[in-house]
Amino acid sequence: MSDALFEYALRMGDNCLILGHRVSEWCGHSPALEEDIALANTALDLIGQTQLWLGLAGEIEGKGRSADDLAFLRDARAFRNLLLVERPNVDFAHTLVREVLFDVWHFHTLGALKGSSDARVSAIAEKALKEVSYHLQRSADLTIRLGDGTQESHDKMQAALNALWPYVGEMFLQDEVDAELADSGVGPALGVVKPLWDGDMRRLLDQATLKWPDIAHVQKGGKAGVHTEALGFVLADMQFLQRAYPGAKW
Amino acid sequence: MSKEWPLWEVFIRGQHGLSHRHVGSLHAPDAAMAVHHARDVYTRRNEGVSIWVVEAKHITASAPGEKGPLFEPSNSKVYRHPTFYDIPEEVGHM
Numbered sequence: 558m559s560d561a562l563f564e565y566a567l568r569m570g571d572n573c574l575i576l577g578h579r580v581s582e583w584c585g586h587s588p589a590l591e592e593d594i595a596l597a598n599t600a601l602d603l604i605g606q607t608q609l610w611l612g613l614a615g616e617i618e619g620k621g622r623s624a625d626d627l628a629f630l631r632d633a634r635a636f637r638n639l640l641l642v643e644r645p646n647v648d649f650a651h652t653l654v655r656e657v658l659f660d661v662w663h664f665h666t667l668g669a670l671k672g673s674s675d676a677r678v679s680a681i682a683e684k685a686l687k688e689v690s691y692h693l694q695r696s697a698d699l700t701i702r703l704g705d706g707t708q709e710s711h712d713k714m715q716a717a718l719n720a721l722w723p724y725v726g727e728m729f730l731q732d733e734v735d736a737e738l739a740d741s742g743v744g745p746a747l748g749v750v751k752p753l754w755d756g757d758m759r760r761l762l763d764q765a766t767l768k769w770p771d772i773a774h775v776q777k778g779g780k781a782g783v784h785t786e787a788l789g790f791v792l793a794d795m796q797f798l799q800r801a802y803p804g805a806k807w
Numbered sequence: 808m809s810k811e812w813p814l815w816e817v818f819i820r821g822q823h824g825l826s827h828r829h830v831g832s833l834h835a836p837d838a839a840m841a842v843h844h845a846r847d848v849y850t851r852r853n854e855g856v857s858i859w860v861v862e863a864k865h866i867t868a869s870a871p872g873e874k875g876p877l878f879e880p881s882n883s884k885v886y887r888h889p890t891f892y893d894i895p896e897e898v899g900h901m
Contacts, residue, residue: 589812591833595847695843702840 561737562675563617564637565744567627568734568780570610571638574628575788576659577603578795582646595695599656602688609681616677629799633788640779641724643788650703650713654721657696657761662728664693665753669745678743697761704765711766718762719770726775728754814863815841817848819855827859838862 581600587593611624641659646652667689670682703710729751731739738744762769778784798805812834818827830849835841841860850858869877881887 589834591835591844591848594851595844598847598851691846698839698843702836 559617561734562678562743563614564734565738566610566614566617568637568639570607570614570624570627571636572642572659572663573603573610574607575636575638575791576642576655577601577607578791579642579644579646580652580656583652588649596652599692599695602692606681606685606688609684613677613681625799629796633784633792634782636779636784636788636792637782638779638784638788639724639727640776640785641721641727643779643785643791644721644724645787647717647720648713650710650717651720653696653699653703654714654717656692657700658721658725658758659728660689660693660696661754661757661761662750663689665750665757666745669749673744674742700761700767701765704762704767714765715767718767719772722770722772723774723776727777727779730775730777730780732780812836815845815860816863816866817841817845818859818861819845819849820857821855822853827857830854832863835860 577600580596580603583596584593584600587596607628608624611627615622615624615627639659641655644651644655664686667682667686671679671686673679673682700714704714705711731747735744736747739747759769776785813836814832815835815838816832817830819830820827833841833844833848835844838860841862842858845858845860849855
């Protein structure tokens, strides 16, 4: 059980960490000042959630590794995030579509984890869910505005949706870790999130006048530590300081 | 369509405040997004429990040049301040 929960906490934490880092890359570069601050807020929320999940992982592991150790001193193969969250920002449409695909999943996953039989897990989920509800409200609103906006914004959103769609399936692939945690009531029941995600996403894409992509191919591997080359660049950027100057403090 | 988003004035009711106070302004394409932006820009440090936004063009302001006739006559009317009453201690803050 504790091995499975360690793995699960890494997955949740790494999703938040890598997406948070990606979103933070917009800081100072966003299309408008207000959007810049909103994106930085989202990134900070995600980094805050990372501290909780990786803190829990370190505690369960019991080898004295802190959340910082786990974030800055692991190599790509040891990261457990979904491939979706490591995809590059590309443009505002890609950033936004990646966010909304993840937010809907994150929202329903945390909703299920609120009822976890493990008090530490349900406490993290409850705190994170308030932040993620706002992330989803924002990303869904912008998806509708830009999807149902000008021809140019619509085309950019549809192109981003098609490009990122192969990374959706991995969110719903379940392995023995998910099964073990579902059995013990610590994790979400198997298969509970996908129908909720499908329903929300169909309504959202309808409103945004975007087409549900006809792409069955699923890119997978992140949950097992097999990543795209994109993660290496994220880690090089994120971990450089701690690797070059071990133990350096702010 | 103008490329520039219109300007909105933002009013926040603080945690302990009784009324909304003007805190600043921002740009947004419409009222709903102005509220989102206000939340993101002006309540990051737990400043508020309620947000009002109003498009800046809807505010009518007094003219700075009329300062004299508008405000100076009240300078000499000390009796308008309730400083001539003894307030019982148990009333507390008024």
